[in-house]
């Protein structure tokens with residue numbers, strides 16, 4: 001297995017996965033519609049402009065290259081927007097994935113690693129969240145990922161599709177060497193927003209809720225470094241011959257919003273202007289992963305376990321962004 005198609009390889013996690021795969025000797029083809037992705041983030045010479053909605057554009061990619069397996073990141077991922085405009089999300093994330101699977105099967109490509117999310121669990125019934133936790137997503141975004149996971153099971157039974165869906169917790173940080181990093185428009189994620197407030201690019205970071213049942217009243221999340229995610233995708237690719245299923249990717253460590261702000265102040269040596277506000281709808285108090293399955297099945301373990309180290313990579317990027 002040498003030629004990997006990275007669908008959505010111009011995006012945040014996709015581009016870091018391409019960088020990792022290439023460093024490990026894989027040949028990567030990136031296909032992306034560049035709606036949210038960045039051309040500058042694509043580190044392989046083999047870039048193809050393609051859209052999940054346009055099967056012809058996908059077919060051209062599979063005709064041109066001898067693809068052995070697909071890593072599929074291409075999705076819309078704004079939870080709030082998915083609630084307001086579910087049509088956009090179901091067409092792109094679900095119908096688009098069906099299109100991709102059609103073209104894969106036409107070309108006898110039967111291996112896929114997929115970006116899923118802990119949002120497929122919905123409101124947590126216990127913590128840490130393991131893969132056996134019931135799945136009851138509470139927004140359209142989570143449901144699109146949940147449906148695709150279900151589709152994979154049927155496609156495996158019927159067509160022999162080998163699949164690993166990786167359920168990410170909070171992806172964070174940037175490539176250690178500063179070559180690529182996180183750049184969303186609009187930006188909604190906690191770490192880049194804190195760093196922009198510290199830089200003076202934003203007035204402040206608004207903390208969404210201070211009355212949660214947590215040690216300091218703010219929400220707790222499990223932040224996993226994007227390079228640890230990238231490595232897990234490679235390990236998943238290498239495991240597809242003998243495993244199909246869903247695997248959590250998190251560190252198992254919870255960090256509160258307040259702890260994150262304090263850590264960012266420590267890393268940058270600067271004060272972060274903070275405004276304390278109301279809760280954001282749909283935010284559970286605590287989310288962190290049980291990651292034994294990733295350790296056992298993939299032989300994976302996170303290299304970044306200190307939040308300061310994750311922030312340091314994001315800060316390096318924030319100070320010297322290329323895109």
Ligand code: UDP
Pocket residue numbers: 170188189190191193205206207208209219220221257280283
């Ligand atoms: N958060 C916050 N202010 C912000 C953005 C996020 O307090 O401007 C909190 C949010 O409530 C959550 C955590 O930071 O508890 C991580 O949010 P993010 O949007 O980065 O990821 P999510 O957990 O929603 O996927």
